[in-house]
Each structure stands twice: as structure tokens, then as C-alpha cells.
Amino acid sequence: MRDPEFKREKKASVISTYAVITQPVHDLSAWYKRTLIWETARPYIYMRTTKDNRVIIGGLDETTASADKRNSLLTQKKNKLLQACRQLFPGLHLQPAYYLAAFYGGTNDGLPMIGIYDEYPDWYFLFAYGDSGIVYSMMLAKMLRDVIVAGTHPDLSLYRQNRSAPHAEPMV
Known part of the structure; x- marks a missing residue:
């Protein structure tokens, strides 16, 4: 019997997504009511703040389901996500604390x-x-x-x- 570590399913798709979590930011006053930002362009980017004044920036999805390919893009995606936030908020001093790449899946009809x-x-x-x-x-x-x-x-x-x-x- 085969080991189904990652079972592929033809009605499902897996993509790669990226996120950065910053060190706490001293002053977020330029961020109006700390509102969630969701850019609907493709590839999309989202940004939000946390209670401890960190910024989470994510998105820039890739269609790859290869962990090696996904991981090889991590540093580049981290830099692009930080750059996108700095373009909107040039006064924020953003330093990455964590950054990650992950698989994100879905089905063609949205059901499990x-x-x-x-x-x-x-x-x-x-x-x-x-x-x-x-x-x-x-x-x-x-x-x-x-x-x-x-x-x-x-x-x-x-x-x-x-x-x-x-x-x-x-x-x-």
C-alpha cells in the first residue's frame, strides 16, 4: 500500500501563498483605524495589524504545488510584500520577525x-x-x-x- 502523505484530488487545486509578520511597529497612526486592506488585483495582497502592533502582509500567490519551488521564492516574496506595505505607508519602520510560505487549497465548487x-x-x-x-x-x-x-x-x-x-x- 502506498503512503498517501499528500493525496492529490482532481477536483481540488493547491497553490502556494506567502506571508510576513513584522516586529512590533512603534507608531501605526498613519494606518486609518488599522483597517484591513485587501487588494483585489491578481496576485492579491492583504495587510492587517495585530493587537501587539505587528503588521501581517500576505498574498502574492503562485500556482505551484511544489514545495521546493514554493520555498525557493520565499525571500523574494517576503521582500515584495514588505515593499508593497512600504509603498502605502512609507513612514512605517517595518522589520520582518517571521515569514512563511504555505500551501492553500480549494475545490472547484467550494465544498469540502x-x-x-x-x-x-x-x-x-x-x-x-x-x-x-x-x-x-x-x-x-x-x-x-x-x-x-x-x-x-x-x-x-x-x-x-x-x-x-x-x-x-x-x-x-
């Missing part, structure tokens, strides 16, 4: 998936991607509990990896 595959008998895969991944994980974990204990769950077909695309009902 339960994968059940012939090549992995007695294994269940829970794919809970995106911003709601923790909520989806809890929801599908309860569903998988029922599948394991009772043999099924009434909503299992909605979340299987081989589900059909949802069909819109006509408006009457």
Missing part, C-alpha cells in the same frame, strides 16, 4: 470532500480546504464517524469526491 478510494481500502480522506476548512473539518468528521460506525450517512453523496456538479432548480 470525503475521498473514498479503491486503492486505499479502509481509509477515508477528508479534504477541507479554504477559509472555512476548520468548520468543514468538524462537519465532515462527524459525518465520517457515522460512516465508520453505522456504515453510511444520509448526506455522504453530497461530499464524495465523485459527486455531480450541483444543478440549479428552476425558479417558479
Whole structure:
């Protein structure tokens, strides 16, 4: 049996994303109400502050699902993220405390998936991607509990990896 350390799923995609967390910044008064900034251009950039006066800058996603490629871009992405924040706030003295690269996944319909595959008998895969991944994980974990204990769950077909695309009902 193969080791499914990172199971690929054709209805899911994985990208690489980057973030920088600064050292605490002494004066954030130029940042109006410390409002979240989300630039919708592609690749996007977001910026926000923390309670301890740090700035988190993230984005500049890449389509690669290769850890080596993702990691090779980390220093370049860190510098570009800091530069983007400095362009908006030239008076801020930003020093990176932490910077990271991570995978970020999603599905083509935005829903989580339960994968059940012939090549992995007695294994269940829970794919809970995106911003709601923790909520989806809890929801599908309860569903998988029922599948394991009772043999099924009434909503299992909605979340299987081989589900059909949802069909819109006509408006009457």
C-alpha cells in the first residue's frame, strides 16, 4: 500500500501563498483605524495589524504545488510584500520577525470532500480546504464517524469526491 502523505484530488487545486509578520511597529497612526486592506488585483495582497502592533502582509500567490519551488521564492516574496506595505505607508519602520510560505487549497465548487478510494481500502480522506476548512473539518468528521460506525450517512453523496456538479432548480 502506498503512503498517501499528500493525496492529490482532481477536483481540488493547491497553490502556494506567502506571508510576513513584522516586529512590533512603534507608531501605526498613519494606518486609518488599522483597517484591513485587501487588494483585489491578481496576485492579491492583504495587510492587517495585530493587537501587539505587528503588521501581517500576505498574498502574492503562485500556482505551484511544489514545495521546493514554493520555498525557493520565499525571500523574494517576503521582500515584495514588505515593499508593497512600504509603498502605502512609507513612514512605517517595518522589520520582518517571521515569514512563511504555505500551501492553500480549494475545490472547484467550494465544498469540502470525503475521498473514498479503491486503492486505499479502509481509509477515508477528508479534504477541507479554504477559509472555512476548520468548520468543514468538524462537519465532515462527524459525518465520517457515522460512516465508520453505522456504515453510511444520509448526506455522504453530497461530499464524495465523485459527486455531480450541483444543478440549479428552476425558479417558479
